Amino acid sequence: MSDEDLSEVTSQQNAQRSLLVLSGANLQLLGSRQPEIYGSATLDDHMSAARDEARGLGFSLESLQSNHEGDLVDAIGQARSVHAALIINPGAFTHYSWAIHDALAACEFPIIEVHLSNPHRREAWRHLSVVSSVATAVIMGLGASGYPMAVRAAAALLDTQQPGLAEASTQE
Numbered sequence: 001m002s003d004e005d006l007s008e009v010t011s012q013q014n015a016q017r018s019l020l021v022l023s024g025a026n027l028q029l030l031g032s033r034q035p036e037i038y039g040s041a042t043l044d045d046h047m048s049a050a051r052d053e054a055r056g057l058g059f060s061l062e063s064l065q066s067n068h069e070g071d072l073v074d075a076i077g078q079a080r081s082v083h084a085a086l087i088i089n090p091g092a093f094t095h096y097s098w099a100i101h102d103a104l105a106a107c108e109f110p111i112i113e114v115h116l117s118n119p120h121r122r123e124a125w126r127h128l129s130v131v132s133s134v135a136t137a138v139i140m141g142l143g144a145s146g147y148p149m150a151v152r153a154a155a156a157l158l159d160t161q162q163p164g165l166a167e168a169s170t171q172e
């Protein structure tokens with residue numbers, strides 16, 4: 001096998017064990033932003049917990065937060081060839097970003113949508129997620145447990161190579 005082939009195989013193997021966590025608008029403020037709703041953990045706290053969980057399951061984890069929709073669209077487009085699964089809390093973009101919806105729709109790997117709060121228990125405008133229809137699964141309302149849980153869900157989907165239930169039912 002040539003050096004080039006070997007490095008291609010190695011980067012594919014790395015991608016198979018790599019997760020990306022994307023965070024959208026205002027999530028850099030976690031810890032001080034409405035702690036009665038979002039809790040007192042910072043985004044760094046959540047990412048450390050997610051990274052520890054991933055490491056224990058044999059995955060590496062990268063994370064990115066942006067308040068700019070286009071940054072998230074770019075990151076999703078690039079993730080397709082670099083990561084094995086995506087965990088995303090789009091923040092308020094959840095409720096109206098069709099650009100993020102379309103970027104996610106083009107992905108073939110598991111996508112876990114996470115919300116710290118349960119948007120369905122909140123204002124009516126939060127009840128619509130334009131992301132859920134292209135996510136494999138959604139975890140909401142579990143606060144700080146949500147991110148490690150999302151990592152376990154992504155790892156389980158990858159390690160068993162099972163489609164999410166939604167995909168299974170649309171294939172019937």
Ligand code: DQA
Pocket residue numbers: 025026027089090091092093094114115116117118119126
């Ligand atoms: C959120 C819920 C969204 O409605 C809100 O705009 C956020 C955070 C959550 O994690 O609960 O910014 O995604």
